Amino acid sequence: MLHLIDPAVLGREDEIRRAFAGARPFRHCVIDGFLDDGFARRLLERFPAFERGNHLDEDGRPGGKSTHDRLRGLGEDYAALDDLARSEEFLALVGRITGIPGLLYDPMYFGGGTHENRHGQALDVHVDFNHHPATGWHRRLNLIVYLNPDWRAEWGGALELHRDPYDAANDEVVEVLPLFNRCVIFETTEHSWHGFRRITLPPEHAGTSRRSLALYFYTEERPAEETGPTHSTVYVDRGLPDRFVAGYTLTRADRDELDALVTNQTGHNRRLYREIERLQAELERTALNRLAGALRRRWARYRVRRQRPQ
Known part of the structure; x- marks a missing residue:
């Protein structure tokens, strides 16, 4: 199944592993051109319509985010992506890059799958739930592939990795633009704070949206010093923008x-x-x-x- 990964990525495995281990504010890596280019473009072409996914808010009204967790129902290319995610070769590759052996694929895609965010959407900084609700497995890694040609920094929506969002004066933030076929892999821990700022699109790009594929990986066990009490997603609400001052x-x-x-x-x-x-x-x-x-x-x-x- 590794033929769906760009060969240049496989040739840079040692380099990517070193980047992951030494990254700040927590372990992560950014891999451009991750998937075979033709395969990535087919995934974009066949990305599910917004209304086909779960796009209702907590009150049952249409919202600005849509997710779809049944990849195999989206056609042969998404079935191939699912085959890749569950294959022993791919799990071993990601395990070598991250130094986390025994990775487990989640057939339920709980919280994962396709993600689409429209104008006005944001994702408050948070740490993810730490145990799979059905299996109890330890959540270890997020792997995200972005499918956004020509995304611009001024539109917002860049992935933010934070050291400590509660300490604004000393927080360390790394931003990653959600560019086409860019993959981000980061470790999920009790301090892997991440999110993205509000998407603000100009009128001439009103139909654009932020599209991504989210794969989450688990292990049956985890070192005791890294294990916290079971919790759901923990958010930090953003404060008012700096421009909001008296007058x-x-x-x-x-x-x-x-x-x-x-x-x-x-x-x-x-x-x-x-x-x-x-x-x-x-x-x-x-x-x-x-x-x-x-x-x-x-x-x-x-x-x-x-x-x-x-």
């Missing part, structure tokens, strides 16, 4: 950006409330089960005593 007059674009910031923050809060409700319900069920068990045991002991000869 500044808001434009229509500023109003739209504020709306997006508030909407994202509200969405994060609602997700947390749902998790709290779920945990509370589990605690209540556990408490009731324990109480019922204690009552059953007391009733059994009472019946035993009643049956004993006096």
Whole structure:
């Protein structure tokens, strides 16, 4: 299956491995021309329509992001991509580059697959969920391939890798433009903070969108010193842009950006409330089960005593 990878990438394996190991603010690498060029162009040509993917927000209304996690249903080229992702040769290659052996492919593409983001979308800085919800595997790597010809820096949407978004004064940020056939591989840890700023497209590019393929890899075990308590995605809400100072007059674009910031923050809060409700319900069920068990045991002991000869 490695024929779908550009041969130049395979010839640079040692160089890429060294770049990954020494990268800041955390281990990652950027590989241009990752896939065979013809294969990458076919994936772009056959990228699913926005409405075909999951594009509804938490209220069931159409949003600005669409994802599709059933790659094999998108035609033979996406089936070939899936075959590549699950092949032993590819898993071994990624394992050698990253120094992480025993990588596991996720047939569910939980959170992965095709991603498309339209004008106005952003992704707040976050660390990813750390255990697969179905298998319990440890999440170890994100591999993203971008499919955006001629993407420009001033449009936003560049991947940001952060050292510590809570410490703005000392944060270290690396930006990666989402250019066509550019691959980014980064380790997912309790401090692999990443996201992208709001996409702002000029009117003449209003139909453009940010397209990518996201593959996530796991291992059954992980070093204890790298393992944290199970958690879902943890976001850091972005603050107001620096231009928002006393006396500044808001434009229509500023109003739209504020709306997006508030909407994202509200969405994060609602997700947390749902998790709290779920945990509370589990605690209540556990408490009731324990109480019922204690009552059953007391009733059994009472019946035993009643049956004993006096």
